Amino acid sequence: MISRTVTVSAGGVGLTGDLAVPADARAIVLFAHGSGSSRRSPRNREVAAGLRAAGLGTLLIDLLTEEEERRDAVTAELRFDIPLLGHRLTDAVDWLAREPGTSGLPVVLFGASTGAGAALVAAARRPDRVRGVVSRGGRPDLAGDALDTVRAPVLLIVGGRDTHVLRLNQEAARRLPGPHTLRVVPGATHLFEEPGALGQVTEAARQWCDEQVRTADGR
Template structure:
């Protein structure tokens, strides 16, 4: 499939964030990625999932949620990677940019979050209920979204390795607090990072199916 790639800078609050935009012809939706703690837009697992989504006709946005200066501080203190409020605010700002600038036209927006990025994605979805139409979490910590879980309206898929027992328990707790349509799905033979052969491919397939089922073109505004 022909996929157009471009490097962009996205304003989000008080930060200008570098991002990689991958857009197939006539995308059926666009998925904004929220990477996990200590990672970046170059996360090999998220890049692999993004390419699989592109093959399925979905646009993707891979973005650094911290500025270079913040990332330098975080590499020493590890404090910002767990600042869910900060990360969610940045994601919400990017969602606003996607809706206003329309770099992928009017394609409906979904969020894909990994690890702590899943919590930020869910908080952002709660903050932008009219713009975010589906959420997928990979090995996520949705429990860190706190009270925002009950405010999420977007259908949410929680993907966890079936060998990742601690995170399974945390996702089960979060599932009970979600009021939107939600599902917890276990990936057989996978640990937390989905490094086992074939497991990341299962994540990509499940995510693509979820987004195709729940991202639908929105009616034009009058």
């Protein structure tokens, strides 16, 4: 297991990330947080641990610097700057392609909340590198025009009681030109805090990632 804190050069700044790659990893999942969250998000860390147990590598990265996070905590302006976040996530995809421990691994993007919009932007920009996108309680609509050009398979996971976000995901799904699946977790709200809800997210993401890797390998 490779496990270390890394600094990713993106858009002229250094972004801090937690990289963990099991031996014989079949793919790496790059997490994009949103709505003022960070790589320390307990929900994303729980999902990441479940994916690593299934043989997938993970990179949880802060898309804002510490100074930017402090400013955003007051203004909330940067968390909705999808062009900025999408650009930095694209740079993180390129960084994974250069790293010796990850360069040969397929990349799946996992976006939560506004991070889903950034993940879709990055997928549209790097169609040859991004194998798929998973959105957890995400805002795919924030990807704007990039949503219409995403060719990678997309899994949209939404809580059944998160009605506003569910409607936005249904509308976004109709715009996606590539393969896509909308998975509704019954009884779950936006943060999937209900007992067992986050476990369903993890299992759905694991199965879906397995399918994408097998399909790419021609199995």
